[in-house]
Amino acid sequence: MPDVHDENDPRPLPPPGSGHFDYAGNQGLLVEQDTLLEPDPAKREEARSLWGDAWRDLRRRPIFLISAALIVLLLIIAIFPGLFTNANPRQSDLVHNYLRKPDWTDFFGAGWFGYDGQGRSIYARVLYGARASITVGLTVTLAVTLLGGLAGMLAGYFGGWADAVLSRIVDIFFGIPLLLGALVLLNAFTVRTVWTVAFALAFLGWTQIARVMRGAVLTVKQADYVVAGKALGAGTSRLMLRHILPNAIAPVIVVATIALGGYITAEATLSFLGIGLQDPTISWGVDISSAQKVIRTASFVLFFPAAALSLTVLAFIMLGDAVRDALDPKLR
Amino acid sequence: MTPNGASAIGTTVPEEVAFQQEVPKGEPILEVRDLVKYFPLTKGILFRKQVGAVKAVDGVSFDLMQGETLGIVGESGCGKSTLAKVLMNLEAATAGSVRYKGEEISRLVFQDPYTSLNPRMTVGDIIGEPYEIHPEVAPKGERRKAVQDLLDVVGLNPEYINRYPHQFSGGQRQRIGIARGLALKPEIIICDEPVSALDVSVQAQVINLLEQLQSEFNLSYMFIAHDLSIVRHISDRVGVMYLGKIVEIGTDLEIYDHATHPYTQALLSAVPVPDPAARADRDRIVLVGDVPSPANPPSGCRFRTRCWKAQPKCAEEVPALMARDWLRDLAVHDSACHFAAEREVDLEK
Structure with a gap:
C-alpha cells in the first residue's frame, strides 16, 4: 500500500x-x-489522544484554572490547617468570647470570623473543619463513582441477566432514603469517625451513579462505532474503555460533582441529627448544625462554615463542568 | 466474538487454505450457501418462551467473485443489513455456511458516517485502531506512517491525523471509514449503504473512490444499497432481495434491462426518471399492500401477496432461484419466479 x-x-x-x-x-x-x-x-507533530487534548484544552480554560486553584487551596487547608492560623479550634473562652461578632480589623486573626457559642474561634474551626468535610465528600464521591460506574457499565454493557440482577439491587437501594438508611446504618457503629460516615453514605449512594451510567452505556452501546470496533475484533475491555466509557462518562461527571456537595451536606445533616460526626471532631457539618441553635442571635456563626461548604461544592462543580467540556471535542 | 475465532457458520478456513493467497480473478472468493438468520421472538419476562422468529435472512446463497462488485438491493427491512452483519460475524448465523477463500479478511464500511466514527477519538486513533487490535500487521513505529498513507490513499490530507470526526464533512467522514476498512488490507469490503447518508454530489466522489480503490488493491465488494442507479453504476452483478430471500440475481445488464422477476420489475419501474417528458410515458407498476411481516412470511413465494401474476401454484410451492428453460438470451439468469418472464413494455422508452 x-x-x-x-x-x-x-x-x-x-x-x-x-x-x-x-x-x-x-x-x-x-x-x-x-x-x-x-x-x-x-x-x-506529536500524535494526540483524547486525554492529552483534553488536558491541553483544560489548561487554557479560566473556569478550570479558578476551580483547580480553589481545590488546591482547600486541600492544603485540609492537610495543614495550622499553616493559616495559630488559634486553637478547640479552645473555649466563654467569658470573653461568647458569640463575639467578627472583628474585620483583625485580618487572619483568631477573631476574624468571630466566636461561636462555646467561645471558640470560628476562623480556626472553618480551617480545621475542612479536613473532615472534604475527606467525606471526596471519599464518598470517588467510591460511588467507581462502584456505581462499574455496576452501571456491567449492567448496561452485558444486559440480560447481569442487567436484571444489578438493576434490581439498584432498585432496592433506591427505595431506601439516604438519610434514613444512613441513620440505621450508623447506629450500628459505636464509634463514628469520618470513615464510618463515608462508608454509610457510599454504601447507600452508589445507585444514583449506577443508574446514570447504565442509561448512558445503553445509548452508546448501540452506536455504529462500537459495532465497528467489534467488527475489527476489539475485545470487551477495549470496547468498554476506548469506545463506550469516554462517550458515556459526561453525565456521570456532572452527577458526581453535584453529588459531592450533597454528600458534604448529608454529613452535616447526619451530624445535626446527632448520628454523624460527634463534637470533638471538627467538621463544617457539626458547626453548621450547632450554629442553627443561635441563628437568630448570631447568624455569622452559621455563615462562615456554610460559605466554606458552598465554595467547596462550587469549586468541584466547576471542575466537573470544565472536565466534561474538555472531554467533548465538539465543545473545544 | 472474534472474527478469526471458530464460529457456527464456518468462516474459519483450514490453515493451508488460509495461506493460499491471491485467488485468481473470476474465482469465487466468498461462497455463501443457504444462509439463515432468525431473530427469536420471546414472550415473558422471567421465563422466556420462544413464540416465533423474525426470518430476517432465510436461505440466501451466492458467490462473490475475486475483484467483482456484487450489488444487493431491496427495500428497507428485506434483510440486507442483517446479511452484512452475518457475513461480518457480528451476528451468528442460524444455519448455512459462509466460506472465505484465501485470506479470511473482510471489512465493513458503514451506512452512516456520522455515527460510525467515535467522536472522542482522533482520526489517527480511529484508522490506527485495527493495528492496535492486530499488532502483527504494522509494528508500533510504523503505524503513524501507515495511517497517514491510508489517509492519502482515500484522498484526505495526511496532516488531518490529529483532528476529530466532527471537524469533517459527511463525505470526508465516509473516507475515514473507508480508510479504517482498508487498514488490515482486506480482500473483501462489505459496504452497507455507504452513500445513502450523503449528498448526491458527494455520493459520486465516494463511489469513484471505491472504484479506484478496487482497481488499486484488487478488492471485491459487496455493495448493499437501496438506490438502484448507484448499484447499477458500481456493480458487476446485482442480487435483488425481498423478505430475506434473493429473488433474482445476475449481471447488471440482465437485471436492469431483462428482469424476469415481478418484484424486480416493480422495483425498477419505481426508479425516478429525470426527464419530465419521459416520465409521462413510463409504465409504473404500483405494488399494493405492505411488505408482509418477516415473522410470518407468506407460504410458497413470498412475493405472491403483492404479485399481479400470482397463481395457486405460488402459494403451494416455493419457487427455486434458477434460470427457466423457456427464457432466451439475457433473460436467462437466476430468478425465483414460477412464471419468470421479461416485461413486455420497454422500461426505458
Missing part, C-alpha cells in the same frame, strides 16, 4: 533544480527529494 501512495502522491513535485539532490533531473530522485526537502509538518 505505501508504494502506491508514493506514485500517486497528488502533491506537486518541486521544479527541477530546486533541491540539492538533483542529479540531472532524474525523476526517481525527484520523488525522493520531495519527501526529503519538504518534510510534512504533521509527521513531526
